[in-house]
Amino acid sequence: MASKKLKRLDLVFKDEQDTEAILKKTFSRPESDIINDLISSGLKGRGGAGFPTGLKWKLTADTKGDEKYVICNADEGEPGTFKDREILSKVPHKVLAGMAVCGRVIGSRKGFIYLRGEYKFLIPDLEREIERFHQLLEKLGCGFRVEIFTGSGAYICGEESALFESMEGKRGEPRNKPPFPVTHGYNGKPTVINNVETLAHTYSIFKYGPEKFRDLGVQDSRGSKVFSVSGDTPVPGIYELEFGMTLQKFVDDFGDGDTKAVQVGGASGFCVPRKKFEKTIIGYQGKLTGESLPTGGSMMIFNSSRSMYNVLHNYLDFFVEESCGQCTPCRVGTQQLLLGIEAVKKGEKPSSYLDKLLELAESMRITAKCGLGQSVANSFASIVENFKEEMIY
Amino acid sequence: MEDVKQMVKELAGKYGHSEKGLLPILQGIVDKERYISEEAMVEVARELDISAAQVFGTATFYSFLETKPTGKYVIRVCKTISCMMKGKNDIIRELESVLRIHMGETTHDGLFSLRETNCLGQCHKGPAMLVNDTPYAELTPEKVRQILCDIRKKEFPGN
Numbered sequence: 306m307a308s309k310k311l312k313r314l315d316l317v318f319k320d321e322q323d324t325e326a327i328l329k330k331t332f333s334r335p336e337s338d339i340i341n342d343l344i345s346s347g348l349k350g351r352g353g354a355g356f357p358t359g360l361k362w363k364l365t366a367d368t369k370g371d372e373k374y375v376i377c378n379a380d381e382g383e384p385g386t387f388k389d390r391e392i393l394s395k396v397p398h399k400v401l402a403g404m405a406v407c408g409r410v411i412g413s414r415k416g417f418i419y420l421r422g423e424y425k426f427l428i429p430d431l432e433r434e435i436e437r438f439h440q441l442l443e444k445l446g447c448g449f450r451v452e453i454f455t456g457s458g459a460y461i462c463g464e465e466s467a468l469f470e471s472m473e474g475k476r477g478e479p480r481n482k483p484p485f486p487v488t489h490g491y492n493g494k495p496t497v498i499n500n501v502e503t504l505a506h507t508y509s510i511f512k513y514g515p516e517k518f519r520d521l522g523v524q525d526s527r528g529s530k531v532f533s534v535s536g537d538t539p540v541p542g543i544y545e546l547e548f549g550m551t552l553q554k555f556v557d558d559f560g561d562g563d564t565k566a567v568q569v570g571g572a573s574g575f576c577v578p579r580k581k582f583e584k585t586i587i588g589y590q591g592k593l594t595g596e597s598l599p600t601g602g603s604m605m606i607f608n609s610s611r612s613m614y615n616v617l618h619n620y621l622d623f624f625v626e627e628s629c630g631q632c633t634p635c636r637v638g639t640q641q642l643l644l645g646i647e648a649v650k651k652g653e654k655p656s657s658y659l660d661k662l663l664e665l666a667e668s669m670r671i672t673a674k675c676g677l678g679q680s681v682a683n684s685f686a687s688i689v690e691n692f693k694e695e696m697i698y
Numbered sequence: 699m700e701d702v703k704q705m706v707k708e709l710a711g712k713y714g715h716s717e718k719g720l721l722p723i724l725q726g727i728v729d730k731e732r733y734i735s736e737e738a739m740v741e742v743a744r745e746l747d748i749s750a751a752q753v754f755g756t757a758t759f760y761s762f763l764e765t766k767p768t769g770k771y772v773i774r775v776c777k778t779i780s781c782m783m784k785g786k787n788d789i790i791r792e793l794e795s796v797l798r799i800h801m802g803e804t805t806h807d808g809l810f811s812l813r814e815t816n817c818l819g820q821c822h823k824g825p826a827m828l829v830n831d832t833p834y835a836e837l838t839p840e841k842v843r844q845i846l847c848d849i850r851k852k853e854f855p856g857n
Contacts, residue, residue, distance in 0.1 A: 384778045387819040422762045423818050425831040457725060458762035460816060474720030475752075476759040492718075533821065535780040541822035572779075605780060605821075619779045623816055629759075 311558050314521070314529040314545040316509045317392060317399070317502065323512070324398045325441055328405065331511045332445060336366065336410045343507065346515035347527030352378060352463070352500035353570060353601030354676070355589040358507065361497055364487040366411045368495040373413035375404045375449075376491060376498040380421045380468060382460040383571035384623060385603035388531040389501035390424055391543050396505060397434045401451060403504030405442060406511060407497050408449040416451040417491070419468050422458045460627035464675050465490075465498045467629065478631040479675035502531055502602070523549030526588030530602055536568075537561050537608035548589075553582040555604065563608040566691070571603035572620040573680035576613070576687040613692040614650060620684050621646065628677060635678025638669040642685060646696060656697045659689055705730060706741045717748055720756055724763050732772075733764035761815065769804045769811035771849055774828040778817040784824035790814070792839035796846055809853060810846075 331339060343359030350356045365373065377400060381389040393400065404416040420427065435451050442449055454472055456462050462471045466480035469491045490496020506528060510518050518528045526548035535541045538559045546555075556564045568576050569587065575598055577585050589599045607616060621643040630636045645662045648654040666682035673679045689696055709726040713719030723742055727734050734757050743750040757763050764772070775781075775790055790812075794800055797810050804811040820826035823835035834845060 381819055382817060384817040385780055385821050386817075387821055390819050421819075422760075423815075423828065423833075426833060455722070455725060457721065457760035458815065459760050471721060472718070474717040474756060476755050535821035535824070536783060543822070568779075603821075607783075611783065615782075616779055619777075619782055623778060626761075626816060 311546055311550055311554055314547060316529055317505050317531055317545055318395055320396065321399075321512070324402050324438075325445070327508065327512050328402055328441070328445055328447075331406050332409060332447065339406065339410050339511075340366065342510060342515045346510045346518040347522075347525075348503065348506055348510060348518065349526070349589055350500055351502035351506065351530065351601070353383070353573075353599060355599050358499060358503055361487060361499070362407060362410050364485075365495045365497045368488050370412075370495045372415075372492070372494045373411050374491045374494060374496040375407045375411070375413050375416040376468070376496055377404055377416065377418045377501055377504055378463065378465065378468060378498055379418050379424065379501050380456050380460075380463040381424075381501070382421055382463050382627075383573065383601050383603050384620070385535050385568065385571045385605040386533045386601055387535075388533045388543050388602050390427065392501050392505050392531070393418075393420075393424070393427055393431060397431055398438065399505040399508035400501055401435065401438045402511075403499070403507040404451060405438075405447060405449045406507065407499070407504075409447065411495070411497055413497075414448050414450065416449060417472065418451060418453050419456060419462070419472065420453055421456045421462075425455060428453060428455070459629075460623075461629045461675075461677055464677060467675070468498070469496070476629070478629045479677075481674070500601075521547050523586075523588055530587075530600075532600075532602045532604050534559050534604045534606070536604075536606040537564065537611070538606045548587065550587055551583060552577055552585040552587065555587065556582055556606070559604070560606055561608055563610075564606055565609045565611070566607045566613065568603070568605040568607070568616070568684065569598045570600040570683070571605070572623050572684055573677065574598070574600060574603065575683050576616075576691060578691040581691075613688055613695045614646070617646060617685065617688045617696070618643070620688075621681075624677070624681050632672075632674040632678060634669045634672040635674070635681070638665055638673070638678065639681060641665060642681065646689075649696060656693075659693065659696060663689060702735070702738050702741050706738065706745050710742075710745045715746055717746060717752075720746060720748075720753065721760075724753075724757050724760075728763055732768050732770065733766055735765075767804070767808075769809050770853075771809060771829055772811045772813060774813045774815035774818070776816070776818040776820065776824065776826045777814040778821075780821035781818075781824035781826055786825040788839055789825045789827065789837050789842055792842045793846075796843060809850070 348358045459477045462477040467477040471477040486496045624639040628635045666685040670682040709723045713722040739753045743753045820835045825837045826835040
């Protein structure tokens, strides 16, 4: 049983039936005030990359363009993450309100929710909610409209530029950056693309003001975060917690008493072994003491009965399948890493071969075109280095 | 042939005669036909005035866009770590033994196809699977038998 030592928050999921009042209030304010509130709240993207949301809106607002778009990224595919599904089914009106205000601020009349194919079952309810929302916008004299675009089972489409490609009818292959979406997004037009949770948080900021949000969390990692907890835990599920906790505190609350490692941030995140729980802090990289880990909110807990070789094998298998195949470092690298750990395990290669594989993972971090290929090294290095003996024997 | 032409025409009418409509059109074909035949791809290319290679490229990129004949019910079992830890292999064994096919195959009556897939976003309720668009979570071998039984009853009433 969780001892509930960490403070549970209820900002995102609190069912507030005041969308109309909040929108009315927010629409009547100057755009620059809304942006300033978002910036001073310290809200950063909740998909995992952590780009300041207010700045993203400002950059897009400052870009001239006859047509602009607001896209809600609901292609939640990171292993161990399921918070966006819950947000879209419990409080979709907050996400829609965030999109509409964004549309007002940047000068866009068109929004899309890019929903992963695996969540197609959410569509009937979501469409009803959008219909209701459109009626509300009409009442408020706002011409913003939202449409659902469904994905078809490709993890890489969660990467923003791959998502645009996918919406344009192409293979979901990431683009070169720059240019960034704020100037060249969907259809080559200025686009704000935000994670589901990020948009839901903007609602709280419009409602309560930036201070309340800023008061939560720690320096550089403000506010609360919705965590998806799975694996060896007696209490799997979704929890809204404050940023800045140590992993030890988290494990005390959610572990099963025998936790040997936690994978923070899914397959593309980091594996933290028990001995580093105390000095690992959950938050965006900033001036925190110890090591801080950004996260899209995936927390997978492993107890001592688990083979970390199997865990890594599962992740690599995932990356081999989900690599879009466009750039060589990722396409070939993921396959070689998988074959490599299999060879070491079978004794076909000496244990020193792991060092070669670590070098390969590092080169992928430098040379791969997008975040997928670059972040394979995160889980690979953190598992191999911390659990070397499990890779060999 | 005429049927395919008609279907593609209707879908393009709904989603637009440009590249932007390609993914929804292909999804629409899968909803109706269960898979996208080469014939359909060529037809889509003609309708949208883009190359057939581009249609093929997009169609084969997405794992949910089937390009080979599949069963009426596509079962996709999540194989990612959280579901693996909760025993997805038992679920697959049960499915394979009840359906008498291996992973990746389709039953002789064309009713079921069996696939493995990556994270379904049901990690706190593993093991999980999708049957077409419907998710099933916290599976046990007994539950799996019941789900298959219910589908068969629906398909062959009175049998």
